[in-house]
Amino acid sequence: MATGTLHDAFVDELRDSYDAEKQLIKALKKMAKAAKATGLRTAFETHLEETHGQVQRLEKVFTLLDEKVKGKHCDGIAGIIEEGRAVMDEDFDDATMNACLIASGQRAEHYEMAAYGTLVVWARVLGHDAAADLLQETLDEEKAADEKLTALAEGGINDKAASAHEDVPSSPSKSTARTVKARAANGTSSTRRRS
Numbered sequence: 001m002a003t004g005t006l007h008d009a010f011v012d013e014l015r016d017s018y019d020a021e022k023q024l025i026k027a028l029k030k031m032a033k034a035a036k037a038t039g040l041r042t043a044f045e046t047h048l049e050e051t052h053g054q055v056q057r058l059e060k061v062f063t064l065l066d067e068k069v070k071g072k073h074c075d076g077i078a079g080i081i082e083e084g085r086a087v088m089d090e091d092f093d094d095a096t097m098n099a100c101l102i103a104s105g106q107r108a109e110h111y112e113m114a115a116y117g118t119l120v121v122w123a124r125v126l127g128h129d130a131a132a133d134l135l136q137e138t139l140d141e142e143k144a145a146d147e148k149l150t151a152l153a154e155g156g157i158n159d160k161a162a163s164a165h166e167d168v169p170s171s172p173s174k175s176t177a178r179t180v181k182a183r184a185a186n187g188t189s190s191t192r193r194r195s
C-alpha cells in the first residue's frame with residue numbers, strides 16, 4: 001500500500017523551492033550584470049535581495065514544520081536558468097538583450113508563482129496556517145517582481161529593442177524575428193501598448 005502523504009509531497013515541494021531560490025540567487029547576480037539599463041539592473045538587484053529573504057522564510061517554514069532545512073535539486077528552474085544563460089551568449093544589441101533578459105526573468109517568476117501558489121494552498125489545507133502566511137508573502141513578492149518586469153518592458157525597453165535596427169536596411173527577416181522575440185516579454189499585463 002502506498003504510504004506517501006500530501007504532507008510528504010508538501011515538504012518535497014518546499015525542498016524543491018528552497019533549492020530553486022538558491023539557484024536563482026546565482027542567476028540574478030548574472031542577470032543584473034548583463035542588464036544594459038539602470039532600471040532593469042536595479043530590478044534584478046532588488047529581487048536578488050528579496051530572494052535572500054525568501055530563502056530565510058523557507059528556513060522558518062521548515063522549522064515551523066519541525067523538518068530538516070534541506071534543498072532538493074530543482075530541475076525545472078535549472079532548465080529555465082540554462083535557457084537564460086544561453087540568451088546571454090547571443091550577439092544581441094543592448095536594447096534587445098534587455099528585452100531578452102526580461103523574457104528570461106519572467107519565465108522564472110511564473111515558475112515560482114506556480115510553485116508558491118501550490119505551496120500556499122497545500123499549507124492551508126494541511127492546517128499549517130503560519131507556514132501558509134509566510135509562503136503567501138513570498139508569492140506576493142514573486143508576483144510583484146513579474147509585474148515590475150512587465151512595466152519595464154512596456155515602459156520603453158521593448159520599443160527601444162524594436163527600433164534598434166530600424167536604420168539598418170539589411171536582413172529584414174532577421175530583424176522581424178528579433179522584434180517578435182522582444183515583444184514576447186510583455187508577460188501577464190492586460191494592457192498592450194502596441195497591436
Ligand code: ZN
Binds near residue numbers: 010126128
Ligand atoms: Zn503537514
Ligand code: FE
Binds near residue numbers: 021024054142
Ligand atoms: Fe523567489
Ligand code: FE
Binds near residue numbers: 108109112142145
Ligand atoms: Fe522570484
